[in-house]
Amino acid sequence: MTLPIGLTVAGTDPTGGAGIFADLKAMHSRGVYGMAAVTSLTAQNTLGVQDVYNVPADFIDKELNSIFSDEVPHAMKTGMVAEADMMTVIAEYIRKYNIPYVMDPVMIATSGDRLMTDISMATLIDTLLPLSHIVTPNLHEAEAIANMTIRTEEDIHRALKIFVDEMGAASVIIKGGHLSGDATDYLYDGKKISTLTRARIDTDQTHGTGCTFSAVLTAELAKGRTVEEAFRTGKAYITSAIQNSPGIGKGSGPVNHFSYQGD
Ligand SMILES: Nc1ncnc2c1ncn2[C@@H]1O[C@H](COP(=O)(O)OP(=O)(O)OP(=O)(O)O)[C@@H](O)[C@H]1O
Numbered sequence: 001m002t003l004p005i006g007l008t009v010a011g012t013d014p015t016g017g018a019g020i021f022a023d024l025k026a027m028h029s030r031g032v033y034g035m036a037a038v039t040s041l042t043a044q045n046t047l048g049v050q051d052v053y054n055v056p057a058d059f060i061d062k063e064l065n066s067i068f069s070d071e072v073p074h075a076m077k078t079g080m081v082a083e084a085d086m087m088t089v090i091a092e093y094i095r096k097y098n099i100p101y102v103m104d105p106v107m108i109a110t111s112g113d114r115l116m117t118d119i120s121m122a123t124l125i126d127t128l129l130p131l132s133h134i135v136t137p138n139l140h141e142a143e144a145i146a147n148m149t150i151r152t153e154e155d156i157h158r159a160l161k162i163f164v165d166e167m168g169a170a171s172v173i174i175k176g177g178h179l180s181g182d183a184t185d186y187l188y189d190g191k192k193i194s195t196l197t198r199a200r201i202d203t204d205q206t207h208g209t210g211c212t213f214s215a216v217l218t219a220e221l222a223k224g225r226t227v228e229e230a231f232r233t234g235k236a237y238i239t240s241a242i243q244n245s246p247g248i249g250k251g252s253g254p255v256n257h258f259s260y261q262g263d
């Protein structure tokens with residue numbers, strides 16, 4: 001029996017709700033074999049990020065070399081990539097192996113703590129963003145990267161086009177988790193804009209929603225699904241995961257990575 005392989009290149013969250021451990025759980029629950037290269041260790045919990053310890057870029061290169069020289073994954077994602085030289089290393093592997101790549105441009109944790117510097121953001125835009133099959137900014141990240149304020153639906157449409165038509169991503173999903181009203185996400189693939197909407201769940205149990213969502217997209221691409229199909233599965237999965245959150249920790253708790261049972 002063969003299994004599709006998904007790779008996550010991201011930071012750790014020792015409580016397992018966000019980052020690389022959440023990605024592995026999400027891939028596992030979608031029937032995909034998960035591999036993981038660690039970019040940063042964080043000391044964090046549901047209340048916030050207490051400290052960050054970055055892995056040197058040349059060691060990330062060794063991790064990726066160990067993976068790719070042995071077995072090439074079918075799709076990969078990046079999450080927290082704190083420093084510019086890490087991005088340069090990761091971009092080399094994406095270019096060389098040309099596998100579907102989902103970029104979650106992690107800048108700030110759910111708790112509001114910064115996970116990337118301003119200087120790295122310019123490199124993110126220059127190196128990783130143009131290589132991405134799907135880039136998945138939340139509203140704040142979309143504002144920071146597209147360098148504009150997003151208040152209205154027209155603003156969102158303008159931002160979507162900046163990501164694809166100007167910055168060179170193949171497609172973008174702007175997540176509306178931080179808007180008021182329904183939870184609507186917007187996909188643009190250079191041709192058309194499509195949206196998926198679910199009623200907003202009234203909860204603070206949303207730690208790691210972005211990581212989990214992009215890991216599901218990666219798992220679906222690893223199976224050979226289209227971006228549209230991956231988007232639909234990702235949205236259904238994350239909605240179920242938030243609805244069935246296990247109530248762990250004293251703050252913004254994690255979602256349930258095993259509740260979604262769809263195809
Ligand atoms: N309260 C909610 N009810 C329903 N769906 C939600 C809610 N919060 C987030 N979502 C959905 O979860 C997914 C992730 O979106 P979100 O905007 O929370 O990402 P994020 O901010 O990157 O996450 P993170 O907190 O991990 O940084 C999107 O599909 C979004 O619509």
Ligand SMILES: Cc1ncc(CO)c(N)n1
Nearest residue numbers: 011012018019080109208
């Ligand atoms: C390691 C890590 N990556 C991403 C996020 C964003 O939720 C987080 N809190 N921690």
